[in-house]
Amino acid sequence: MDQRTPPDLHSDMVAAARAVSLSAGQRAQAEDRDDGFPAADVADLVRLGLLAAPIPSDLGGSGLGEEPGAWKLADVLRLVGYGSLALGRLYEGHVNALQLIAQYGDLGQRARLFADAGAGHLFGVWNTEPPGGGVVIEDCGDGSRLGGVKTFASGSGFVTRALVTGRSPGGETLMLVVPLPAGARADLSAWRAHGMRASATGTLDFNGLALLPDAVLGNPDDYFRQPVFSSGAWRFTAVQLGGIEAVFDVWRAHLVGTGREADPHQLARLGEGAIAVEGARQWVARAAAMATDGMLAPERVVAFVNLARLAVEKAGLDVLQLAQRSVGLQGFLRTHPLERLTRDLATYLRQPAPDRALTGAAAEILRTRAMAGDLWSGVAV
Numbered sequence: 001m002d003q004r005t006p007p008d009l010h011s012d013m014v015a016a017a018r019a020v021s022l023s024a025g026q027r028a029q030a031e032d033r034d035d036g037f038p039a040a041d042v043a044d045l046v047r048l049g050l051l052a053a054p055i056p057s058d059l060g061g062s063g064l065g066e067e068p069g070a071w072k073l074a075d076v077l078r079l080v081g082y083g084s085l086a087l088g089r090l091y092e093g094h095v096n097a098l099q100l101i102a103q104y105g106d107l108g109q110r111a112r113l114f115a116d117a118g119a120g121h122l123f124g125v126w127n128t129e130p131p132g133g134g135v136v137i138e139d140c141g142d143g144s145r146l147g148g149v150k151t152f153a154s155g156s157g158f159v160t161r162a163l164v165t166g167r168s169p170g171g172e173t174l175m176l177v178v179p180l181p182a183g184a185r186a187d188l189s190a191w192r193a194h195g196m197r198a199s200a201t202g203t204l205d206f207n208g209l210a211l212l213p214d215a216v217l218g219n220p221d222d223y224f225r226q227p228v229f230s231s232g233a234w235r236f237t238a239v240q241l242g243g244i245e246a247v248f249d250v251w252r253a254h255l256v257g258t259g260r261e262a263d264p265h266q267l268a269r270l271g272e273g274a275i276a277v278e279g280a281r282q283w284v285a286r287a288a289a290m291a292t293d294g295m296l297a298p299e300r301v302v303a304f305v306n307l308a309r310l311a312v313e314k315a316g317l318d319v320l321q322l323a324q325r326s327v328g329l330q331g332f333l334r335t336h337p338l339e340r341l342t343r344d345l346a347t348y349l350r351q352p353a354p355d356r357a358l359t360g361a362a363a364e365i366l367r368t369r370a371m372a373g374d375l376w377s378g379v380a381v
């Protein structure tokens with residue numbers, strides 16, 4: 001594990017992420033409870049400049065994610081996820097929100113909301129809602145108000161700038177950025193989760209909140225505009241990769257620590273695990289590049305990122321199974337570091353509509369007449 005403390009954290013976002021990863025990894029066990037939250041780690045993200053880092057460079061920020069192939073952002077997300085998947089989930093939501101604001105916000109919204117990010121506000125993106133429910137905008141005589149709830153909203157009670165989808169009285173889906181007071185309107189009682197306990201993934205009640213005039217971001221249905229809506233999934237694959245690597249490293253350390261590293265069966269399993277980890281790394285890197293370099297047609301980018309999602313999920317499931325077989329019962333005891341890491345990873349691998357991601361990508365591949373080797377090269381028809 002290469003977790004050096006760098007000389008100048010502010011000048012290097014990847015070095016800052018390494019430092020956050022190390023301290024988050026040390027604190028993660030203590031936050032593994034139903035009401036856990038990595039508050040000290042979020043404070044580190046603020047202190048080391050990572051919360052402000054995705055602010056675009058043309059607005060005075062560090063422009064994390066603007067670098068070719070988004071390699072720095074991919075590495076930062078991986079490292080934060082390595083230390084704590086719960087923190088990685090929260091940071092990924094924050095980055096997603098800032099990227100949507102950069103893309104769809106007007107000048108005033110960008111100036112105001114990026115200043116908020118610079119001041120240490122944690123952002124989140126909350127789209128998931130209960131069946132038949134969700135956030136609605138209601139016209140009142142004295143302006144507009146919000147009604148309804150969001151579910152599976154990570155950082156509930158801690159996110160103070162929420163980017164949420166809401167339905168207008170005319171039935172359109174709008175993106176809203178809603179300021180929230182810390183500690184209010186959040187209900188974590190249903191978050192009795194197998195893993196990711198520290199992500200505070202709860203229900204947030206928007207009933208009665210006034211809709212501020214400049215809260216609406218972009219145009220109706222922009223949130224679902226492709227390829228951004230689906231290709232942004234590359235970011236969570238980067239966080240998942242960090243979780244996969246953390247399981248792999250603890251599994252490897254266990255084999256060495258118990259003197260079981262020379263056994264041929266253990267060697268074979270570890271070799272299979274190394275293939276899975278490296279495969280996931282390559283999928284994530286290519287998905288990040290394709291999602292950000294604008295070289296391929298939007299539908300082809302979406303297909304590739306969907307395949308990357310499934311490839312990383314499979315790598316994660318393979319590593320979980322291999323590590324648990326290699327370590328055995330010890331890895332299921334709460335005193336063993338593998339126990340929480342495997343619960344967190346198994347939970348965070350659950351992402352929306354995996355079947356549709358796979359079959360949608362397959363349908364796109366069937367639509368093209370390009371040779372297999374040209375599918376993702378930019379020369380394909």
Ligand SMILES: Cc1cc2nc3c(=O)[nH]c(=O)nc-3n(C[C@H](O)[C@H](O)[C@H](O)COP(=O)(O)OP(=O)(O)OC[C@H]3O[C@@H](n4cnc5c(N)ncnc54)[C@H](O)[C@@H]3O)c2cc1C
Nearest residue numbers: 125126127128152153154196201347350351352353354355
């Ligand atoms: C730790 C954590 C934090 C989260 N934080 C947030 C957040 O901050 N904001 C947010 O918006 N969301 C959040 N989510 C929710 C997340 O975006 C997804 O909604 C959730 O992970 C979906 O998981 P699922 O397995 O229930 O998916 P589903 O899409 O329900 O998939 C479950 C299974 O059903 C299949 N399936 C899907 N649709 C259908 C259908 N129509 N018919 C038949 N089968 C179907 C799938 O292919 C899959 O096999 C979070 C999730 C986690 C785990």
